[in-house]
Amino acid sequence: MNFDYSPKVQQMQARLLAFFDAHIYPNERRFFEEVEANRRAGNAWLPTRLIEELKPLARQAGLWNLFLPRSSRAPEGLSNLEYAPLCEIMGRVSWAAEVFNCSAPDTGNMETLERYGDEGHKTRWLEPLLRGEIRSAFLMTEPAVASSDATNIECRIERDGDAYLINGTKWWSSGAGDPRCAIYVLMGKSNPEAGRHEQQSMVLVPADTPGVSVKRPLNVFGYDDAPHGHMEVQLKNVRVPLGNILLGEGCGxxxxxxxxxxxxxxxxxxxxxxxxxxxxxxxxxxxxxxxxxxxxxxxxxxxxxxxxxxxxxxxxxxxxxxxxxxxxxxxxxxxxxxxxxxxxxxxxxxxxxxxxxxxxxxxxxxxxxxxxxxxxxxxxxxxxxxxxxxxxxxxxxxxxxxxxxxxxxxxxxxxxxxxx
Amino acid sequence: MNFDYSPKVQQMQARLLAFFDAHIYPNERRFFEEVEANRRAGNAWLPTRLIEELKPLARQAGLWNLFLPRSSRAPEGLSNLEYAPLCEIMGRVSWAAEVFNCSAPDTGNMETLERYGDEGHKTRWLEPLLRGEIRSAFLMTEPAVASSDATNIECRIERDGDAYLINGTKWWSSGAGDPRCAIYVLMGKSNPEAGRHEQQSMVLVPADTPGVSVKRPLNVFGYDDAPHGHMEVQLKNVRVPLGNILLGEGCGxxxxxxxxxxxxxxxxxxxxxxxxxxxxxxxxxxxxxxxxxxxxxxxxxxxxxxxxxxxxxxxxxxxxxxxxxxxxxxxxxxxxxxxxxxxxxxxxxxxxxxxxxxxxxxxxxxxxxxxxxxxxxxxxxxxxxxxxxxxxxxxxxxxxxxxxxxxxxxxxxxxxxxxx
Amino acid sequence: MNFDYSPKVQQMQARLLAFFDAHIYPNERRFFEEVEANRRAGNAWLPTRLIEELKPLARQAGLWNLFLPRSSRAPEGLSNLEYAPLCEIMGRVSWAAEVFNCSAPDTGNMETLERYGDEGHKTRWLEPLLRGEIRSAFLMTEPAVASSDATNIECRIERDGDAYLINGTKWWSSGAGDPRCAIYVLMGKSNPEAGRHEQQSMVLVPADTPGVSVKRPLNVFGYDDAPHGHMEVQLKNVRVPLGNILLGEGCGxxxxxxxxxxxxxxxxxxxxxxxxxxxxxxxxxxxxxxxxxxxxxxxxxxxxxxxxxxxxxxxxxxxxxxxxxxxxxxxxxxxxxxxxxxxxxxxxxxxxxxxxxxxxxxxxxxxxxxxxxxxxxxxxxxxxxxxxxxxxxxxxxxxxxxxxxxxxxxxxxxxxxxxx
Amino acid sequence: MNFDYSPKVQQMQARLLAFFDAHIYPNERRFFEEVEANRRAGNAWLPTRLIEELKPLARQAGLWNLFLPRSSRAPEGLSNLEYAPLCEIMGRVSWAAEVFNCSAPDTGNMETLERYGDEGHKTRWLEPLLRGEIRSAFLMTEPAVASSDATNIECRIERDGDAYLINGTKWWSSGAGDPRCAIYVLMGKSNPEAGRHEQQSMVLVPADTPGVSVKRPLNVFGYDDAPHGHMEVQLKNVRVPLGNILLGEGCGxxxxxxxxxxxxxxxxxxxxxxxxxxxxxxxxxxxxxxxxxxxxxxxxxxxxxxxxxxxxxxxxxxxxxxxxxxxxxxxxxxxxxxxxxxxxxxxxxxxxxxxxxxxxxxxxxxxxxxxxxxxxxxxxxxxxxxxxxxxxxxxxxxxxxxxxxxxxxxxxxxxxxxxx
Known part of the structure; x- marks a missing residue:
């Protein structure tokens, strides 16, 4: 039993804190001012110049994709224990994690793609996500039911020829407000007759697929959290190729x-x-x-x-x-x-x-x-x-x-x- | 000791609840939709048509100025004990109290004018407030100090010839966002050398007095509470007649x-x-x-x-x-x-x-x-x-x-x- | 609605507080010292001389049986609203209520006898209780089951010729430690086949009935609350006359x-x-x-x-x-x-x-x-x-x-x- | 950073848990029954046979004095981190720690003697404590003052010829109820004129010194915790040799x-x-x-x-x-x-x-x-x-x-x- 951070972690903490001192804290208000200026100019749902400016600096400082576990794709990846104290620092400023490409739900989606996606999924979606070029959303929660009970999920994923046909309404799809949000990881019910935990599947739905419509942003105690946002998304006869399924039917x-x-x-x-x-x-x-x-x-x-x-x-x-x-x-x-x-x-x-x-x-x-x-x-x-x-x-x-x-x-x- | 509401109160509760069923609940969302429409159209700080429509109905239903204590001006006025259960009902919907001309800070300001104002103040400010034609704000809290300790107050009220010269910054001046807000009741320090509780005075400051500027609305969590609002107000060499003081110098x-x-x-x-x-x-x-x-x-x-x-x-x-x-x-x-x-x-x-x-x-x-x-x-x-x-x-x-x-x-x- | 105590109550509060000043507070420690002296002398389960001395004084001061609701037996009885503030005062000292013959469980048992007992019960048990000559216990809770659910009660009351035969174990029978405790009001199950709330009956069991044994006192944290006490009581083939039932079978x-x-x-x-x-x-x-x-x-x-x-x-x-x-x-x-x-x-x-x-x-x-x-x-x-x-x-x-x-x-x- | 107990600790946990299963849990009630039997026989303040029986077994099982930090006297001593999970197990049964000679306040007193005592103190008091032959108390808290503020301490330690003269009243001296309690570590004020934290000294006072009297046990929510106990101890012109001071005057x-x-x-x-x-x-x-x-x-x-x-x-x-x-x-x-x-x-x-x-x-x-x-x-x-x-x-x-x-x-x- 030992309660000291490893020297590697201590060194990275120092580097990250220095980055905060140099680039994050001094710009803390600028982020919100830029969003407000965008809002007044008619569209709050624009990526900020600030974060785009800071991302290359973070990359340069070796503070990029820190969340990523060690793997062939990330030979320098950190363990959860190593990442945790760094992630903690990022939580000090609401918008900071994105600067390091470590913001939710992209991190979770990247891990999902890394663990459960095939090579095609990785090339098309994981790579640009890792480079911070696109963003992603996770479509799980539904307005009509208590979604913590997975058997309640109503969004249907039905096989229809060479495609999955998707119908349902999702909400609290965080990040779907960002115009760069290109891909949704969607949880739906593919087989209502299967066992309690085999009814669900997960499929990849490109945001621009016909039938997808972002209905509205949801406020959090008055905050719309633009440009990230928490969206209600409707899927009406959305069709995606069978290959867009993750792992297999019933694996959701x-x-x-x-x-x-x-x-x-x-x-x-x-x-x-x-x-x-x-x-x-x-x-x-x-x-x-x-x-x-x-x-x-x-x-x-x-x-x-x-x-x-x-x-x-x-x-x-x-x-x-x-x-x-x-x-x-x-x-x-x-x-x-x-x-x-x-x-x-x-x-x-x-x-x-x-x-x-x-x-x-x-x-x-x-x-x-x-x-x-x-x-x-x-x-x-x-x-x-x-x-x-x-x-x-x-x-x-x-x-x-x-x-x-x-x-x-x-x-x-x-x-x-x-x-x- | 007796825990029953009086028959008079019970009858008024019934009347008020009926009004809520008929006019408030069915319009609950309309209020916010109207504000949002105004916001999208470029100005959220407009009085809503909804409330203006409902005010005459409330008046007609005998549900107007219920907060007003019995007095010559209000022979039908209610005691605190009678008003309390009615006020409780109004609290069920955030915007409802204004419909009955019972919303803060107007009620407090009207009582202040009634108790401490002279006839001129009453004619000019109390009467239109009682009719719901204008609104008011109370300028007490200051950003720089802990205002709950009245000796901390920094806003100066200085006698300068036939006027009071006022300099200071106030904030959380609720209601000052409303364009109908015509009069401020301002607390300031007239004599820093006086005893702990004789340093302060209260003066009436018309909102359109030169030197008054509403700097910005303050959010409550993410809500700006438009069109009511909570404002930061700056007073720079603002001059009001000596007669605008309430009760006398040092009575604040x-x-x-x-x-x-x-x-x-x-x-x-x-x-x-x-x-x-x-x-x-x-x-x-x-x-x-x-x-x-x-x-x-x-x-x-x-x-x-x-x-x-x-x-x-x-x-x-x-x-x-x-x-x-x-x-x-x-x-x-x-x-x-x-x-x-x-x-x-x-x-x-x-x-x-x-x-x-x-x-x-x-x-x-x-x-x-x-x-x-x-x-x-x-x-x-x-x-x-x-x-x-x-x-x-x-x-x-x-x-x-x-x-x-x-x-x-x-x-x-x-x-x-x-x-x- | 009115939050003032009635003049009658205020006058009784004053009288009761005066009694506390004169007789209760000055003797507060003496009670415990007397119990400790009894304990050292080999028997803590003796009524204290202190309380016996004070009871006549309370009676004399018109502070006796205050709990008793107005009735033919108690033409001066108080309403719950009148008694409440007096009962509150008695709660200031742990042993005080008994001085006024207002201590649990006697009060509850006296009310039960008054409301549900027949004339025989009243003469034999209620009268001496009202005079403070005997004490009583209420035998409801059982060690083996969650007794808050009345259907769990296991103590059996069976009709056997001209008697009820009672078998069961009760605990937390407060007051049963006092040697003057002469009568138990016992809840038991007379008909396990009846409806959920008709299975139970209540019978009067004289404490000296053969088959009754007080097994042990139960501590509350480290206190045994002698001489009152909280007892575990065993009932083994206890027989009481059919007339000892309250109200009727199934009315428990x-x-x-x-x-x-x-x-x-x-x-x-x-x-x-x-x-x-x-x-x-x-x-x-x-x-x-x-x-x-x-x-x-x-x-x-x-x-x-x-x-x-x-x-x-x-x-x-x-x-x-x-x-x-x-x-x-x-x-x-x-x-x-x-x-x-x-x-x-x-x-x-x-x-x-x-x-x-x-x-x-x-x-x-x-x-x-x-x-x-x-x-x-x-x-x-x-x-x-x-x-x-x-x-x-x-x-x-x-x-x-x-x-x-x-x-x-x-x-x-x-x-x-x-x-x- | 590592959250696993070391193999050494895991092995000792297993040994201690096995001892609990074999000797502590099965005797859990016996301890209290023995104390109660002693109490009924007239003296609850006797060491229990149970613990005396178990102590040799604990020693034999290598579970003795586990609290003792590594030192020349205890070459097998444990670090705080190693002892902590063992101490936790001992906390599962109120009387268990003494079986392993690990109960308060002896452990603290032994550590104090080890760190601050001279060889004479160690031979006379530490050795028998380590062998579990005598017990000790710590006399710090006083009834008259808030003792958490050390400057409040009123017990006087005055040099008088070749002795310290001690006068004061202490309470909550835990363990002083045990007849084997032979030595007190006493905190007192030797120089009221010295600096805030140099006024106090600590001296060793044998329990049988003339002038020492144990006045009474203090209950904890009704429990007297016999035979350990929490005592009020009076010291009246108590004289101890100058050599009984720990570390030096003003070091308390x-x-x-x-x-x-x-x-x-x-x-x-x-x-x-x-x-x-x-x-x-x-x-x-x-x-x-x-x-x-x-x-x-x-x-x-x-x-x-x-x-x-x-x-x-x-x-x-x-x-x-x-x-x-x-x-x-x-x-x-x-x-x-x-x-x-x-x-x-x-x-x-x-x-x-x-x-x-x-x-x-x-x-x-x-x-x-x-x-x-x-x-x-x-x-x-x-x-x-x-x-x-x-x-x-x-x-x-x-x-x-x-x-x-x-x-x-x-x-x-x-x-x-x-x-x-």
Whole structure:
């Protein structure tokens, strides 16, 4: 047992933090100003010049595609345990991950293509994604049903001659607002008569396929998160070649389970980065702000919250690192309890820390003069994305109870929803 | 002791609920659609046709200016205890109160004018406000300081010949986004050398006075709350006649204290209405939504939250009604502990209930397909508006401790901030 | 609507508080010292001389059997709303209620006898109970099953000739440790084949009936609560005359439901009294105790808790008073949601307030140098007695959901357990 | 970074668990029955035969003095990181640690003697303690003052010829109830005029020194924890040789700081063991108990708590292990933030988990038919022992704030109180 980051990780942390100091923090507001200028000019759904400027710099600095696990395509790939502390840093600024080509749902889609795609899929979609030229979306969640229960999925994938015919409505398809978003990974039901977890398939749907229409962006507590966005997408008699299926018919659930682990750990590490940032902001404000003759930092009520925030962050980070370690050493399946734990713990922790920070900022905390309000709104979605807390808690409890019931824990299925 | 609403109140509740059924709920989305259409057309800061259509209907239904306490000007005025349950109903829909000319900060400003204005002020500003022809803003909070401590206020009001010269920056001036907003009630410092609570004055500043500039709207999470809005307002060498002062120089703190009670109780009742609505929505969804073979309503985890929500709402309502009763019977000063209590309890309670409701709606809960996300954002501001929770808790604790220290409780001053 | 106590109540509160000042507080430790002396002398299960001395004084002061509802037997009886604030005061000292012949489970048993007993029962048991000469126990809960679900009850009541034959094991029979405890009200199953709520009967079992054995006292945390005690009682071929049945065979559930309301409200009011006492103790200590150069009262973290405690107590009290009011005006059945609410709210609130008070006392708070530790232990039992929180929350949620499902709320049955 | 226990630790865990299965669990109740039998026979303050029987077995099994850090005296000593998971196991049964000579406050006292005692102290006191022949107490906390602030300490140590004259009253001297308790490590004030942290000294006081009197045992929520006990000890003109001082006059605070780290981590690991045990008991009961047609384990409200408990335990364990790792690698001083964190986190976590477990057991959970009630009472003291949560949170917050204020973190002093 050893709690030190490896020298390699420490060196990369230093490099990434230096990049943040040089290029991210100084431009933090510029991103939003550029989007607002685009919005006023009539179209907020344009990629920002800022991120396009920074991407080559990140690549040059050796900070590109860090999420990618070691493989023939990525001989320098990092383990989950190595990537986690870097991903955490990226979570400190809402738009930063894309600069390093490490933003959701592209990372999850790239991993899915790497693990389950054939060579044609990789050439056509994975390569440009890895180069940051196109973007992607994951079409899982549906408005009409509780999609964390995969058997509820209604979107149909039907074989029709040499094509799959797709009909359904998806929403919370994050990233589908970006005009560069070229490919959708879609989960649908190919065989309603099959076993509970063999009903679903996953197919690749090019965004420009006839019958696909992006209906509307969905707000998150007033934020439309342009130009990324969270879209409602309708698929009406959409046809894709049979070869666009991933792995095979009925493998949708298996793939979804496979992609969950890494995606969740990425979200969690970013949540921890957001919480660290919020705690920093909270301390700075508490030191600087006075009321009734004392700084807020001198009030024990502020001190209590700072201390609790520190305790919560440290614990969540250790749990996430342990989950990453287990994914690396014993695999995602064995690590499923730990993955469920961090999925529950990290956003709830971050929401509490951010809420305390907002309170220290007073009215300034709820507007966009600090990153806190937007951070909070984003973290709130993570208690629902990839399955609500409640579903994960139930799965985790069943694993725990199984130890006392002589039930095989492998019978407990983790919930799925939306791409990470 | 008697816990029944009076027959008069019950009859007015019925009338108001009927109005909601007939005119408010059916138009709930239309309001936002109209604002969005205005926004797309280039200006979200226009009064909506919807509300202008509904105002005469409310007047006709005898549901106009219900907030107004009994007086010569309002012989049919209601007590706080009578108004509270009506105000609660108005809180069920975010934009509804204006239909009845009962929306903040106009209500607080009208009461201030009624109690502290002279006849000229009343004719020029109170009358058109009572008729719903103009709107108003309250300029209290400042960006640079913790305004809950009135001694921190930096905006200067200086006597200069026959005018007051005003210089300062205010923000969170709610309602100042509306083009009909004609009059500001401004709190500033007229004498920095005076005693702690005699330094401040309140003056009336017409919105079109030279030197006044509305700098920008402030978002609440991602919402700009157009066309009402929360504005940053700059005052640069603004001159108003000496007669525009309320009550007299150095009376600002006294007036602020006077307007606090009713304003706070109105906010609290609306918070309770919002929480009731959220609980209704939560129950409906829980009954309708199934996952893993059961409705959410059948899950004991959902039942726990529904029960806790009911317990919390009932308790907060009773506390608010008791505060209203005390304001009516023993006055705002004696009721200050109870007013502080509801100020703390109501928004925290509402936030918890709404958060649970959001969780039951899943991803739908964080977007604008239900009123929940906007409700949450609004309630979150109420833990800061009129002074943050922490300041009110400290005041309340000092009142409690004073009983054990033989200190006169009148030495405990309640915090002020922003208009209610 | 009116939040003032009636003059009659105010006058009785004053009288009761004066009695506390004169006779209860000055003897608070003496009670425990007497029990300890008895324990050292070999038998802690003796009635205390202290309480026997005080009972005549209470009677003389017109503070006897206050719990008793108005009836021919008690023409001066109080309503629930009138009794509640007096019961609250009694809750300030753990052993005080018995002085006024108002302690559980005697009050619940006396009400049960009054409402469901025949003249013989009343002469033989109710009269001496009302005079405070004997005591009683309620034998409901069983060790082997979850007794909040009445269908689980295993204790058998079988008709055998001219007697009922009773076999079973009961526990948490509070008061059965007192040698004066002469009569048990026992709930058992008379007909396992009957409908869900017609299987149970209630019979009167004299404590000295052959076959009855008190097996052992049960500790509450480390307290045995001698001489009152919470006993495990075994009934082995116990025979009582057929006339000892209350109301009739199969009426057990109905009687249990009938006795729940008042009993619960009494517990809740005492919880509120305990919480008030804890808050007082907390304030006094916070003022007197210094660490790191400041009193604890000056720390905002202490102030936050004092304020929160005050908010919680006020809300719980109002809710309990409202439930009492409803029981008086519309009856226990219609008031069942409100009764469930206070059953959940009051002990949880009291536990939190007492825990905060303990923390302010430091190590002294967990020992018996203050009443706090024992108070806490007792309140903790109230989250389980008469049914655990979870069962009440489920019932309450079902009432709430029923409004949205067109289900008759009368189908929701409140849990039962143990006598109040 | 590596989250696996070393093979050495895993092997010792297995050995210790096997010892628990063979000797501890089967005797769990026997310990309490023996104490009760002693109590009934007139003296609960006798060492139990049970533990004396088990000690040689533990020694034989190589499970003796595991707490002892590697040194010349203990060449096989374990690091904190190695001991932590073993200590956790010992925490599963309240009386188990003594079997392995690893119980507080002896462990802390032995470490203190090892680090700060001279050869004479070691021969006379450390050796018999290491052999488990005598026991010891730590006399720090005082009834009259907040002892977490060391400057408050009132017990005087005055040089008087060739002796120190000691006068004062101490309490919560755990272990001083045991007749084998032969030596006290006492903290007192030797020089009230010295600097804040040079006023205190630590001296060794044999328990049989004239002037020492054990006044009374203090209950913890009704438990007297006999035969160990928590004592109030009076010292009246107690004289000990000058050589009995540890390290030197004015070194008391330094020694107290030195002994804090290990002692705290031991308590925390045992808290985690207690929480694990509680979760096991909770799962077993939830599976076995039915109400309203379902097992408690099937209720989602139970599942939520099981999942949350698992998340909380895992996080607290990782944090404690990290603190242990830092103590081993960078020293107690650098690890002070981590030590403060676990001191806050572990008992609060354990209390929550145990409380949930109690709730699942219903009324059985608050009596001594399960270990839960006693566990809870003990954990509750740990929020106060060695300084209350609030003091640790303040220290931790100051360390956090110092990073943003360019203050040296070494100016933040951790609180002291009572021996661990």
């Amino acid at each position: 659930f298996e793939i979804a389970q496979g992609r969950l682990g890494p995606g969740r750990i990425h979200h969690c590490m970013r949540s921890i980065g957001a919480a660290e940032r919020a705690l920093e902001l909270m301390c700075e404000r508490a030191i600087a702000r006075s009321a009734f003759g004392k700084t807020l930092a001198q009030q024990t009520v502020t001190q209590e919250r700072i201390a609790e925030a520190r305790c919560m962050i440290e614990q969540a980070r250790l749990l996430t690192l342990k989950a990453a370690y287990m994914m690396d050493t014993v695999g995602n399946k064995v690590a499923k309890a730990e993955i469920a734990m961090i999925k529950i713990v990290a956003p709830n922790m971050a929401l509490q820390v951010i809420d305390w920070a907002i309170q220290v900022y007073g009215a300034m905390g709820v507007c966009d003069d600090t990153p806190l309000a937007m951070m909070w709104a984003h973290q709130r979605t993570l208690r629902l994305a990839d399955g609500p807390d409640e579903v994960h808690r139930n799965s985790l409890a069943k694993l725990e109870l199984a130890r006392h019931m002589q039930l095989p824990s492998s019978t407990v299925q983790m919930p799925i929803t939306r791409g990470s | 703190f006294e007036i602020a204290q006077g307007r606090l009670g009713p304003g706070r109780i109105h906010h609290c009742m609306r918070s309770i209405g919002a929480a009731e609505r959220a609980l209704e929505l939560m129950c409906e969804r829980a009954i309708a939504r199934s996952a893993f073979g059961k409705t959410l309503a059948q899950q004991t985890v959902t039942q726990e939250r529904i029960a806790e929500a009911r317990c919390m709402i009932e308790q907060a309502r009773l506390l608010t009604l008791k505060a209203a009763y005390m304001m009516d019977t023993v006055g705002n000063k004696v009721a200050k502990a109870e007013i502080a209590m509801i100020k703390i309890v109501a928004p925290n309670m509402a936030l918890q209930v709404i958060d649970w409701a959001i969780q039951v709606y899943g991803a739908m809960g964080v977007c604008d397909d239900t009123p929940l996300a906007m409700m949450w954002a609004h309630q979150r501001t109420l833990r800061l508006a009129d002074g943050p929770d922490e300041v009110h808790r400290n005041s309340l604790a000092k009142l409690e401790l004073a009983r054990h220290m033989q200190l006169p409780s009148s030495t405990v001053q309640m915090p002020i901030t922003r208009g209610s | 559930f109905e009687i249990a439901q009938g006795r729940l309301g008042p009993g619960r409200i009494h517990h809740c009011m005492r919880s509120i009294g305990a919480a008030e006492r804890a808050l007082e103790l907390m304030c006094e200590r916070a003022i007197a105790r210094s660490a790191f150069g400041k009193t604890l009262a000056q720390q905002t973290v202490t102030q936050e808790r004092i304020a929160e405690a005050r908010c919680m107590i006020e809300q719980a009290r109002l809710l309990t008073l409202k439930a009492a009011y409803m029981m008086d005006t519309v009856g226990n059945k219609v008031a069942k949601a409100e009764i469930a609410m206070i059953k959940i709210v009051a002990p949880n609130m009291a536990l939190q307030v007492i825990d905060w008070a303990i923390q302010v006392y430091g190590a002294m708070g967990v020992c018996d140098d203050t009443p706090l530790a024992m108070m806490w232990a007792h309140q903790r039992t109230l989250r389980l007695a008469d049914g655990p929180d979870e069962v009440h929350r489920n019932s309450l949620a079902k009432l709430e959901l029923a409004r949205h499902m067109q289900l008759p709320s009368s189908t929701v049955q409140m849990p039962i357990t143990r006598g109040s | 605070f330094e020694i107290a700081q030195g002994r804090l780290g290990p002692g705290r981590i031991h308590h925390c690991m045992r808290s985690i063991g207690a929480a694990e045990r509680a979760l096991e008991l909770m799962c077993e009961r939830a599976i076995a108990r039915s109400a309203f047609g379902k097992t408690l384990a099937q209720q989602t409200v139970t599942q939520e708590r099981i999942a949350e408990a698992r998340c909380m335990i895992e996080q607290a364990r990782l944090l404690t292990l990290k603190a242990a790792y830092m103590m081993d690698t960078v020293g107690n001083k650098v690890a002070k933030a981590e030590i403060a964190m676990i001191k806050i986190v572990a008992p609060n976590m354990a209390l929550q988990v145990i409380d949930w477990a109690i709730q699942v057991y219903g009324a059985m959970g608050v009596c001594d038919d399960t270990p839960l009630a006693m566990m809870w009472a003990h954990q509750r003291t740990l929020r106060l022992a060695d300084g209350p949560d609030e003091v640790h949170r303040n220290s931790l917050a100051k360390l956090e704030l110092a990073r943003h204020m360019q203050l040296p973190s070494s100016t933040v002093q951790m609180p002291i109180t009572r021996g661990s």
